[in-house]
Amino acid sequence: MALNKYMHPRNIYKTPPDFGKLSLIYPEFAAISKSDITGKVGIDFKDPHSLRVLTKCLLKSDFNLEVDIPADRLVPTLPLRLNYILWIEDLMEVTHRKENIVGLDIGTGACAIYPLLGAVKNKWKFVGTESDAESFTNAEENVQRNNLQELIKLTKNSTKFIISHLFTNDDKEQFDFCMCNPPFYSNLQELCESRSPARLPPKNGFTGSPQELITEGGELEFCRQLIRESKQYRDRIVIFTTMVGHKYNLSVLLQDLKSEGIRHTHAEFCQGRVTRWGLAWTYQQYDLYELVPPRGKPRKKHKPTIFLLPELPSCEGSFEVALSKIKGMLDILCIQHKILDKRGGNITLDIVASNNTWSNQRRKRRLQNRTETDAKVPKLHIEQDSTIPNPINNQVGGESKLEVSEPSKSLNIDDNITNGSEIRESKQDTSSVDSANKTEPLVHAFLKLVKKLDNILLELEFLDGCAGKEGLHQIAQYIKNNWK
Incomplete structure (x- = not known):
């Protein structure tokens, strides 16, 4: 927990309840509890019936309340309600x-x-x-x-x-x-879609x-x-x-x-x-x-990053065009986004990035251009003619055999080195991202569009994520680079 x-500070459940004691007092609780090899008593928190019995027994034990909880209704968790x-x-x-x-x-x-x-x-x-x-x-x-x-x-x-x-x-x-x-x-x-797959599964x-x-x-x-x-x-x-x-x-x-x-x-x-x-x-x-000031974990306040979006040709100051363009970029980057608020000259989006899709854009473009160039170069097909003398002789049983290298195995040395390093880096990036996603997203932030006079401001406020504010700054830089 x-x-x-x-x-x-006054919540009695700061110290978890004694399940062993509950199982001795309430037969109904004893029926749904179990002991491990050390003798510690526990229950299956993923079983709704067990949760229902636990809540009923705690209400009776700690508050002397007799409560019926229907099987098809919400089971109130006492620590939260208290x-x-x-x-x-x-x-x-x-x-x-x-x-x-x-x-x-x-x-x-x-x-x-x-x-x-x-x-x-x-x-x-x-x-x-x-x-x-x-x-x-x-x-x-x-x-x-x-x-x-x-x-x-x-x-x-x-x-x-x-x-x-x-x-x-x-x-x-x-x-x-x-x-x-x-x-x-x-x-x-x-x-059904409320829980991010990057989060730990629910305990209850x-x-x-x-x-x-x-x-x-x-x-x-x-x-x-x-x-x-x-x-x-x-x-x-x-x-x-x-x-x-x-x-x-x-x-x-x-x-x-x-x-x-x-x-x-x-x-x-x-x-x-x-x-x-x-x-x-x-x-x-x-x-x-x-x-009664907000109480809880001390949190570092994150000041929002604000910058002016360049004017778009033929649609100066168009708020809807700017919003459409932002959403298009987020879709390209596979960043989840949801409009939280839309009023007047302000639009607020909640964005969640689970994978780093914005880094190394130049390298990705080079790879794409190289692939397109290779596709345009005509391949040389050589048909073997048995009447042509073989310049490379391998004497096997007195016969000459022609060895022809397969095109797929023929690589330019420079390309091989470059591609190999990029592939290794890509794998490293992917593995690090995958391991990070097991606990939390890379970036979770608010993205706001604010219209002031004929200008449109983009405001980014970091909330949390293992990539930190630097990850959000990289997203902002991607938007700047690709705005026009």
């Missing part, structure tokens, strides 16, 4: 709210996990909303099973709004905070239903709609929060809030191999960034 040390709750505690502390705290859980799910944890841990009151009928029914049963009806109230959301359906002119209900774990994906294809098995994982427009559009609705109800909820599953979406949302002057902060939730992010904003007087 490589990221456990970066969990919230990280979110503890961060909300920090936000409540800086707003000096300690008693009678009321929270709103958007999309509470079949487990109603956040209201249950908040109620038993902090005695918070909750309103939980849910749009799926089966999940709503199961959540109600979980609340009743734990006798928490006085603290938790669930409501069905049959509208397309996220929070607007809760408020009427006569209703004066106020919330100290809202929290949400929105669906990450916009469609099934995006869900896959759980969740389509309605829990997919929403129109994906996570980014959902969060943007929540921000839009929050402006209308800025006086009804003190602090708005949401979880964010993709780092590039967090960056875009932070830009949205900053551009509109909305006070905000964010957090990093680390657990196991998984990282998620929390985003909070308010329209009150609290400076959240100063009061």
Whole structure:
């Protein structure tokens, strides 16, 4: 659990649970656990049933909660959910709210996990909303099973709004905070292609239903709609929060809030191999960034690289032409790209390069030209005539035999040396890239096109990748060299 040390300081799961103890207390857990030759007890984390049993036993052991988790619904991972709750505690502390705290859980799910944890841990009151009928029914049963009806109230959301359906002119209900774990994906294809093959495989098995994982427009559009609705109800909820599953979406949302002057902060939730992010904003007087600054691993800030794109003949200052040309170059280089934001004179793309396809362009062109030249040179075909005396005599059984070298084996010495070195270098490059791709991509960055007056600026911001900022600079140089 490589990221456990970066969990919230108060998270009880910084120290992994004692599976041996759980197997002695809960027969259901003993049935899915197994011991290795050293006697250490473990479970199959890739088995959804095992994950379901583990979560149920931990909820009972650590929070005295009896929870039913349907087989076809998402299994909530407790370290992550607890990280979110503890961060909300920090936000409540800086707003000096300690008693009678009321929270709103958007999309509470079949487990109603956040209201249950908040109620038993902090005695918070909750309103939980849910749009799926089966999940709503199961959540109600979980609340009743734990006798928490006085603290938790669930409501069905049959509208397309996220929070607007809760408020009427006569209703004066106020919330100290809202929290949400929105669906990450916009469609099934995006869900299937969401994990880069360069990343390590997930430790846990896959759980969740389509309605829990997919929403129109994906996570980014959902969060943007929540921000839009929050402006209308800025006086009804003190602090708005949401979880964010993709780092590039967090960056875009932070830009949205900053551009509109909305006070905000964010957090990093680390657990196991998984990282998620929390985003909070308010329209009150609290400076959240100063009061609850982003916590987590110290990260080096990367200043973006900006340069002016040369004018293109007959289409000066054409934004669409520039975007089309950039996308064409990225396709040629086999660099994955996805438009994150497109508004006015700004377009932001998320780019991921898994292989070095931009280096040694001159050498590649020389090889291509040499191949084309060789193809144009006519080959000399010699037909052997037995009547012609053989200048090279090999006496085998008294017969003379003509030895003719095969054209494919005839190489120019200089070419052989050059090609051999290039082939060796190419193999070395490929092997190093392949080994790097097993852990992370070469370059992951934001590419932005910004139009200012009649000029178009290209801005590149490095995020991560084993090739470092130098790899991004090489991509930028390729774009400059091939722009016209």
